[in-house]
Amino acid sequence: MVSTGVTEVKTFSDEEFFNLVDENTSLFIDELGETVAIQSVSAELEEHLDDVIQMMEWASTRIQKLGGTVQMVPNPAATSDRPLPPILLGEFNTNDVSKKTVCVYGHLDVQPANIEDGWDTEPFVLTENDGKLYGRGSTDDKGPALSWLWIIELHQKMGVELPVNIKILFEGMEESGSEGVFEVIHTEGKPGKFLDDVDFFCISDNYWLGKNKPCITYALRGLAYFQLSVQGSTQDLHSGVLGGTVHEAMTDLIALMGTLVDSSGKILVEGVMADVDPVTKEEEALYDTIDFDMEEYKEDNGIKSVSDKLLHDDKKSLLMHRWRYPTLSLHGIEGAFSGKGAKTVIPREVIGKFSLRLVPDQDPKKIEKLVVDHISTEFMKLTSPNKMKCEMLHGANAWISDTKHPNYEAAANAIEKVYNGVKPDYTREGGSIPITSALENATGMNVLLLPIGACDDGAHSQNEKYNISNLVNGVKVLGIYLHELGKIKG
Amino acid sequence: MVSTGVTEVKTFSDEEFFNLVDENTSLFIDELGETVAIQSVSAELEEHLDDVIQMMEWASTRIQKLGGTVQMVPNPAATSDRPLPPILLGEFNTNDVSKKTVCVYGHLDVQPANIEDGWDTEPFVLTENDGKLYGRGSTDDKGPALSWLWIIELHQKMGVELPVNIKILFEGMEESGSEGVFEVIHTEGKPGKFLDDVDFFCISDNYWLGKNKPCITYALRGLAYFQLSVQGSTQDLHSGVLGGTVHEAMTDLIALMGTLVDSSGKILVEGVMADVDPVTKEEEALYDTIDFDMEEYKEDNGIKSVSDKLLHDDKKSLLMHRWRYPTLSLHGIEGAFSGKGAKTVIPREVIGKFSLRLVPDQDPKKIEKLVVDHISTEFMKLTSPNKMKCEMLHGANAWISDTKHPNYEAAANAIEKVYNGVKPDYTREGGSIPITSALENATGMNVLLLPIGACDDGAHSQNEKYNISNLVNGVKVLGIYLHELGKIKG
Ligand SMILES: [Zn+2]
Ligand SMILES: [Zn+2]
Ligand SMILES: [Zn+2]
Ligand SMILES: [Zn+2]
Structure with a gap:
């Protein structure tokens, strides 16, 4: 590269980044295993409060080793009778005021799990089999949450500057109603506080509609x-x-x-x-290409062997009534x-x-x-x-976002790049993810739901798993997404 | 009494019998206390099987001491995994073939009870207060069941022959569906077996309609x-x-x-x-004099403070819909x-x-x-x-008997004698007492339900009690009832 007289800004091509992710996959898996082993079950605080706290501290240490700063906010819902894990506010600031700021949310607590419930392997020992990583929290939500840290690490390894300022909001009470987090979001959304200068939010804590096609989620009931x-x-x-x-x-x-x-x-x-x-033409068009198998849906939800009948016979009606x-x-x-x-x-x-x-x-x-x-x-x-x-x-309230918002377009571009031109499905969720509205209401900024795991990951079931392919492509999508955000001007 | 040349048959007048009962009341209470202390809770056999068996054996010993014979029938519903208390078949035979035979039924098991449930006194310590005997099983059904033995004892004390042959059927599983008893009744009802020569049955295991007026129960739903x-x-x-x-x-x-x-x-x-x-005129007339207080009924059943409204506004309609x-x-x-x-x-x-x-x-x-x-x-x-x-x-099936049957008339006469001319109310029960039909079906003989306890005894509640007046008058009524049966000829 010819010197231009200014400080050389190192960067990497998409291809270089993809190769880096592939080369480091086994390190990611090792580290995911390290965190799955921490039994951070927030529904069982009497037994596992120390584990949840240890998990939060693990993340704090990890972020600081990567050069980030961390503030551990004491949980405002805690009482002397009922101590609760802190909320982690982390930051990787490029000190470049022209760069956008994205805040990523993830949770490091997990659902309860006992091998007697019907697990084929030890739930707190990440176990690889046939391209799948079995373990409690693998897909919900340790894998996706850790992905952000892996992306930052790859940048550091290569001496590449982050394309955006990154803020991290990690909690340890999501599986128990996110106790205390809503107060923190409310407080930190005020002028001059942690969330005040955030331009975009990204949450990766839901799942694809199917097993094969990536999607972006733009509405919740x-x-x-x-x-x-x-x-x-x-x-x-x-x-x-x-x-x-x-x-x-x-x-x-x-x-x-x-x-x-x-x-x-x-x-x-x-x-x-x-x-x-009312249904707009634009919305209606979104359903046509959606990757959704009614037969699998009946099978996965135990309907097939009982009535084999859903309330609606065609994909579009069914998804509309679901969403x-x-x-x-x-x-x-x-x-x-x-x-x-x-x-x-x-x-x-x-x-x-x-x-x-x-x-x-x-x-x-x-x-x-x-x-x-x-x-x-x-x-x-x-x-x-x-x-x-x-x-x-x-x-x-229900929540709905705008699929044309730059935040969403950044994600769609990233998916197209990682998945060789495949455009994501635009999905909704029938259930609620209360953090979404909370972040939007506290700051007025756009929130993106960017799922990485597949529909059959079994987030709250026995044999929860995370496909290695989803892990790898997830790191790639989230990484490129940051670069796409970095291109947004104004 | 002038010798008539035949063996002198000792007897006593009603008055003498009543006095005897009054004189022995404290002995009855002591013995009731002795049995209340045996925690014969049939719903908690894991903990209390030995107690239920001990209670049955207590009765067996008691009957034999009075000169009766006892057969302890192994419970036919018992398995090696689930042992059950035996069924007691006792007999006081006068060896006078001209005498009628009455079979009395009672149960010696009780409902569960813990002082933490809201008892004011130890449930398994019979406690006298203000004319009431508090304790689990006092009214349901140890008090009434033991009454038969007390009556027999009074006869023996005075050297008076029993006016009828008495058979006793006591069980220890009534509060748990009378497991095994129906088989025994079925078997013992066959020709030549224990129940075959029974002329009348009497069960004292339900309650008065009110607190003051004795009644006879002739139908069950x-x-x-x-x-x-x-x-x-x-x-x-x-x-x-x-x-x-x-x-x-x-x-x-x-x-x-x-x-x-x-x-x-x-x-x-x-x-x-x-x-x-359909309602007959005869049946309809039975309701007119019935001692039943709608206000107390609302109060006792927790309706008063909620809606203060029953489904029917007059006594007759209400009782008809109940019965x-x-x-x-x-x-x-x-x-x-x-x-x-x-x-x-x-x-x-x-x-x-x-x-x-x-x-x-x-x-x-x-x-x-x-x-x-x-x-x-x-x-x-x-x-x-x-x-x-x-x-x-x-x-x-529902069960209904004939209030004009000699068995019922014997009871009505006994009540009139004990209660100074008061005629009993004829009541039905809304619930079922399955033993009733079982005895009738197995033998074809008349079954009388002769309650002793008052409506507010709280058979299955905290602070179950048995009024001393009910205990005393109960022994009197059941005793005179036997004598009235003894008068039946043919
Ligand atoms: Zn989650
Ligand atoms: Zn979850
Ligand atoms: Zn009873
Ligand atoms: Zn009972």
């Missing part, structure tokens, strides 16, 4: 979770002794729950569909007889649990009112003297 | 217990990820359960009311979310539990067909591809 209680008495009664003389709470509750949704999945609460975002239409599910009843066998109880008070998945532009507050009004009207029809109460326990 | 399962998948699903794409089992189950009964208690299964025995009309209760759902809080599960398979209380002349087999057909028809309407199964788990 929200939630309105209800509890509906009916009380008939202050004590459980015996149906032989009292049956025929009392207004039974279960009769009322079953009648009310039966007015919410029909067998075809249609929500019967008037007004609920009013604000549902962009609200649904209502009846989850169960608290207080009723729920054991095996026969018990002739008239339960004193029964509490039905049901929830709606919300979509853009449904407002949980408005849904709450519609549902509570509906239940009140239906309860009036019963002319029952029992005590009834319907309330929303949680409400969360 | 039967039972048809159903389990209705709907399966949508082989695995629980997440409502966020899958909601909107699958036929949810809970939606179908709730819809089906909602077609069974309305909020006013009306059974919606067609044909169920067809065979219900002589069928009812349908929804008990609960197995397999659905039943915990506290919020869980967004789509349960794979849910099993609804409901039961009907049957009355004369409903046939459980016919009810089974009506219910299964009804559910099938309603399920067809749902056009759901889920797997549905409705089956009856248990069926038991």
Whole structure:
């Protein structure tokens, strides 16, 4: 290279970067194994708090060895009775104010796992077999989270400057509701604080729709979770002794729950569909090319051997009802007889649990009112003297982003480069990832969901795994994504 | 008394017997305390099998000391893995073939009890306070069962011959479904066996309708217990990820359960009311004088502070719906979310539990067909591809006896004598006492239900008690009842 008189800026071509990733794969696998061995189970803090803390400290040390700075924020939800792991705020600052800043989120805690649950290998020993890395946390979310550190390390090895400033938000409580993290996001989003100068967010903590084709996720459904209680008495009664003389709470509750949704999945609460975002041509077009196998879906979800029937027969309808239409599910009843066998109880008070998945532009507050009004009207029809109460326990807005946003285009470009011209599927998730809205609301900046793992990784199941191909291509995609972000001007 | 040349037959007047009972009350209480201290909890055999056996052996020894004979029948339902207490067949034979034979039934096992459940005193220490004897089993059923032995002892003390031959059937598994007892009753009812020569049966194991007025119970409702399962998948699903794409089992189950009964208690299964025995004038008249306080009933059953409303506003309607009309209760759902809080599960398979209380002349087999057909028809309407199964788990006929039968008249006479001319109420029970039909079916002989305890004794609750007045008058009534039976000729 001819000297131009300015400081030489080392860089590498996509090809060079890809080769580097390939050459270092076994190092990545070793390090993933090192972290999988740390049993950072946040749902079992009595036993594993030390492990979760150790995992967070492992990441802190690793970041600092790479030259980053780290601030360990004491968990604001912790109490003296209930200590909680800290939240990690890390930073790799290029000291180049012209560069954009991306903040990446990941979680280092994992779901519980015991070999007795049906694991074929020790869950906390990363085990390679047939191109797959088995182990708890391999795909959710240690593999994806560590990828950012591996990318930074490759840059350092080659003396290549990072194309963007990188901020890291790692937590250790995601599998237990991200306790304390929302407060930290709220605080750090304020002027002059850690998240204030972030231009883009990227979260890699969901999965491809299928096993083969990469995707980008641009929308999540929200939630309105209800509890509906009916009380008939202050004590459980015996149906032989009292049956025929009392207004039974279960009769009322079953009648009310039966007015919410029909067998075809249609929500019967008037007004609920009013604000549902209409389908645009643009959105509709996204479904055509999507890699989604209905037969595999039935097989994977245990439907095949039972009815072999889904609510919708074509891919587009099915995905739309999974992603962009609200649904209502009846989850169960608290207080009723729920054991095996026969018990002739008239339960004193029964509490039905049901929830709606919300979509853009449904407002949980408005849904709450519609549902509570509906239940009140239906309860009036019963002319029952029992005590009834319907309330929303949680409400969360749906989230949707813009697939044309530069953050999304950077990711799409990266995927095309790594996957030889394949354009990603644009997917939604039926469930919620509350951190997404939290980051967007705290900063007003765009959030990208960039999954790396495959649909069959079994994030919360036995035999969780991470394909080596996904690990390798994931590092490549996330690395190129940073370079694509680096090209964004203004 | 002038010698008549024949062997003098010693007897005593009612008054003498009453005095004897009063004089011996403290001995009865001591002995009741001795048996209450034996923790014969049949629902907790792992811990208490030895206690139940000890209790049965206590009774055996006691009967033999009184000069009776005892046969301890090994429990036919016992296995090597699951030993069970024996069944006690005792006998006091006067060797006078002209005398009638009565068989009395009682159970010596008790409900579980722990002081932590809210007992004010140690449950297994009989504690006297304000005329009440607190302790587990005091009223259910050790007090009534032991009464027979006390009566026999009083006869012996005074050298008075028993007016009837007495057979005793005591068991130790009643609170756990009387395991093994039905087989024994069936076997012993055969020609030449223990129950074959019994003329009358008497069971004292239920309670007065109120707190003050004695009663005789002449009918019990039967039972048809159903389990209705709907399966949508082989695995629980997440409502966020899958909601909107699958036929949810809970939606179908709730819809089906909602077609069974309305909020006013009306059974919606067609044909169920067809065979219900019409109300005769004679039956109707029985309700007029019945001692039953609706306000106390609401209070005692925890209705007062909730709705203060029963299904029927007048005593007669209420009691009829409690005793002589069928009812349908929804008990609960197995397999659905039943915990506290919020869980967004789509349960794979849910099993609804409901039961009907049957009355004369409903046939459980016919009810089974009506219910299964009804559910099938309603399920067809749902056009759901889920797997549905409705089956009856248990069926038991209602039982009704004849209040004019000499066995009943003997009891009524005894009550009038003890209670200074008060005529008993004739009551039914809404629940079932399966031993009743079993004894009647095995022998074809009349069965009398003769309660001693008061409605507020709390048989299965904390602070179970037995009023000393009920104990004393109970011994008197049962004793005079035997003498009244002794007068029956032919
Ligand atoms: Zn995750
Ligand atoms: Zn997870
Ligand atoms: Zn009993
Ligand atoms: Zn009992």
